[in-house]
Amino acid sequence: MSRTTAARPRNRKAQLAAVAAELFRTHGYHEVGISDIAAAAGVTGPAIYRHFTDKQDMLAHVVLSGVDELAEATNRAIGTDPHPSAEQVEDMLATMAKLSVERRELTALWRTQRRHMRESDRAATRRRSRELLDNWTRALRAVRPELAEADAELLCWAALSTFGSASMHSTRIAKRRFERVLAERARAVLHCTLPESAPPAPGAQARDTAAEVTESQVLRASRREQLITEAGRLFQVRGFHEVSMDDIGAAAGISGPSVYRHFPSKAALFLAVSQRVTDRLERGRQRVSETATDETAALRGLISSYVETMFAHADLLGVGQQMSALSEGERAELRRVQRDYVSEWVRLLCALQPERDTQEGRIIVHIALTIANDLLRTRRITARPGIRAELETLMATALGL
Amino acid sequence: MSRTTAARPRNRKAQLAAVAAELFRTHGYHEVGISDIAAAAGVTGPAIYRHFTDKQDMLAHVVLSGVDELAEATNRAIGTDPHPSAEQVEDMLATMAKLSVERRELTALWRTQRRHMRESDRAATRRRSRELLDNWTRALRAVRPELAEADAELLCWAALSTFGSASMHSTRIAKRRFERVLAERARAVLHCTLPESAPPAPGAQARDTAAEVTESQVLRASRREQLITEAGRLFQVRGFHEVSMDDIGAAAGISGPSVYRHFPSKAALFLAVSQRVTDRLERGRQRVSETATDETAALRGLISSYVETMFAHADLLGVGQQMSALSEGERAELRRVQRDYVSEWVRLLCALQPERDTQEGRIIVHIALTIANDLLRTRRITARPGIRAELETLMATALGL
DNA sequence: GCATTATGTTAGTGAGTATTAGCGCCACGA
DNA sequence: TCGTGGCGCTAATACTCACTAACATAATGC
Secondary structure, X not given: OOOOOOOOOOOHHHHHHHHHHHHHHHHOHHHOOHHHHHHHHOOOHHHHHHOOOOHHHHHHHHHHHHHHHHHHHHHHHHOOOOOOOHHHHHHHHHHHHHHHHHOHHHHHHHHHXXXXXXXXXXXXXXXXXXXXXXXXXXXXXXXXXXXOHHHHHHHHHHHHHHHHHHHHOOOOOOHHHHHHHHHHHHHHHHOOOOOOOOOOOHHHHHHHHHHHXXXXXXXXXXXXXXXXXXXXXXXXXXXXXXXXXXXXXXXXXXXXXXXXXXXXXXXXHHHHHHHHHHHHHHHHHHHHHHHOOOHHHHHHHHHHHXXXXXXXXOOHHHHHOOOOOOOHXXXXXXXXXXXXXXXXXXXXXXXXXXXXXXXXXXXXXXHHHHHHHHHOOOHHHHOOOOHHHHHHHHHHHHHOO | OOOOOOOOOOXXXXXXXXXXHHHHHHHOHHHOOHHHHHHHHOOOHHHHHHOOOOHHHHHHHHHHHHHHHHHHHHHHHHOOOOOOOHHXXXXXXXXXXXXXXXXXXXXXXXXXXXXXOOHHHHHHHHHHHHHHHHHHHHXXXXXXXXXOHHHHHHHHHHHXXXXXXXXXXXXXXXXXXXXXXXXXXXXXXHOOOOOOOOOOOHHHHHHHHHHHOOOOOOXXXXXXXXXXXXXXXXXXXXXXXXXXXXXXXXXXXXXOHHHHHOOOOHHHHHHHHHHHHHHHHHHHHHHHHHHOOOHHHHHXXXXXXXXXXXXHHOOHHHHHOOOOXXXXXXHHHHHHHHHHHHHHHHHHHHHHOOOOOHHHHHHHHHHHHHHHHHHOOOHHHHOOOOHHHHHHHHHHHHHOO
């Protein structure tokens, strides 16, 4: 009858880490409070500090052990064999697919929540994920010896993202099929033929640069416009919560409170930025629908417009869905817009591949989108000169075009 | 070889008390955590509660047993004899000097950490220290029958403070000499001739009151100024840790967090208050150096300016040296300022008394300062009408002027 | 030699506390 | 007249710390 304290499992720390991982994945680091994690594990907030020094420490622990688990799975499949066989690689894909479906947080966290870590932990993560990637690269080059090191790396990143896309789906999906599709598409990505890396057209490069530097334009952008641009940039590189109103104001050359002359709240400003992104995506979609002659061309058009848009704004929409700063309605609106956009892709894909139903289509489209979103957040990769064309090829391959 | 738990000494409680006393003395009650004390004794925090019910209980135990030990020493010297002889009194001074030097926490704690005790314990301390004081008063009046009861008490308090000043010194000082100086100055203080208690000039009293009530001024003080004033007052009466930001804000008429519009942290606010105090001391020093004609006059000037300043701010600087909220650099700065100020006194004193070296000078100056700091914290004493003049006389006597 | 007691330890709680952030008003100056 | 900086508030949150419950072991008495 006496409501004593909960049982004390031996592995409280592991339990807390598991709970935290899941919460971080579904809501994002900043949306999860210490007490939320504790409550989900059946203890009170301060108990956390028996096991972790920090909230940051929790994140680091969760992310690092996640990466380690992926690395272990990889090692189990291909060992330290310098030249893994095709069967071993196949085994690796199957193992990863299984892990991705069963423990969705594993393959997602270290890419999506990376930015919230301390620099020291981030460095450790980089080191460990580097090892993981090296193992994958080794395996891939054993199967495809013709690949250059850097190219193999790119393909491996994309394959890892493929598995990471599993975390996008919250609805229940038949496990076996899910695993099969993931492994299949990852295999396809690994065997993708990258486009000839044409020497970058210097004109195009220059145009890019000019487009991003708004202040040097003859026609000066309005304050409101500046704010949207700068806020978007800041949100992308540092995340919504890490950017203060003062930061945004300063970036646009005014004081923090003055931002409220132009937007009623920080959330509203975020919405404006999202609007901007969805508008661009929509405009791209329309242009495609006007010019495309068949489904394949349409999908390719969507791909290229998506890459173009995301190059500037990465995964802003995805972040917005997690933000509690947005009202329920606004979040639903964002979700709806994004779902509509995705279903357009799915419709086209299913028209091209009638053997797939919409569920499989959704899985596959999310793979393609996730590859773009992920790779665009990795500086090492965006530094590649032909990255846009390569991304388009990777996405097309993921879709099975 | 096996690192089992430490041996369990018979006298753990006494050991813990000793450790706690020393920690409380050097760092202050609030800067010392239960686990710090435990760690210093080689156990973990909760073990404390096998011996003491409370942290407050520890403090009470430590303080009360300290007072008791002083009382015992006194009794050993003068017994219950209603008219102790001059030799017995002399013996008492020697015993106290020895105790003060060897166990510096004894004579300091019950005066400096009093305020952190529970009211009930404080009452007990008052009762016990009252007895101690009564014994001293009895002894003094046996030697100086001409003294009024209240005056004798004042002198005894000052003498006890003299011994208490030993806790100010952390550097090693030759024991015998230290004891000799302490006993000598305490004897001088006990034989001090207090100034005729002139009926208090009502004008002066009125000016004091007006000076402290800033809000009734025509020229209203700025928020920042108000905060410094109010925070200083609160810190003095309740101590740094017992004052919350909300309290400070409320005292200045704003909310707690709004204080951060004016000061970046609580520590910064404390520093501002300290600055204020050191500035006043420095201004006093300068005025003295401009007007004083010889060393004696200079010292007297310093004394009077010190009493004036400390009347409003008691021992704020001393507290600051213990605060962990301050950075190492800030604490060092405070220490430096205070050391400079003290060395000015020492220089003057040594010029007047060439037979003393600087070390003796430092001991003596600290005696004088401690008398002021201590007595100003005792309401019974500050209530005396002529207290300022009396304090100045006591300090001058302590210095040997 | 063995139960009992005194003393420790580990994991947890509850009540704060400093600090941050978003938000907004108002007087002032270009 | 609009934009702005100074100053203010409320809400929330990570973290601290004294203290407790349950289990564990050393010391002790019979």
